[in-house]
Amino acid sequence: MAEQKAVELYTDGACSGNPGPGGWAAILRYRGREKVLSGGEAHTTNNRMELTAVLRGLSALNESCAVALYSDSRYVLDSIQKGWVYSWQRNGWRKSDKKPALNADLWQQLLEQLARHRVTYHWIEGHAGHPENERCDRLAVEESKKFQK
Secondary structure, three states, X not given: OOOOEEEEEEEEEEEOOOOEEEEEEEEEEEOOEEEEEEEEEXXXXXXXXXXXXXXXXXXXXXXXXXXXXXXXXXXXXHHHHOOHHHHHHHOOOEOOOOOEOOOHHHHHHHHHHHHHXXXXXXXXXXXXXXXXXXXXXXXXXHHHHOOOO
16 A cells, blocks of 8 residues: 655634634645645634635545644644544534534535545644744635625
């Protein structure tokens, strides 16, 4: 079996108001090459933009990869690493309090991507000078501004 390509994925989401206009950004790196992705929505939440950034980054990979994911989103990372999203899925996208899990549409798509790749998770503090995180934040904010009236 061939060794998986080692890819770095940096992501961030932004929202002006919550809900409000939002943006997301992802930076993929492989062997010194870089691919930058970004986008936004007119009416969304910060958590949806954080999820979308990870989803779009992983979806852009054409084959199964070993992905080092860097995110400042505790919502995304804790939901995966602590197994909450898998419980929500088992329970028909309901949380332990029986209320619907938020963003189930995005979580379903993200779980498909996570199954394709071998992902390691790295939390980075937002707005703390991490170059890629700061860059993703700027890109996400720029995208959100495209939807502001």
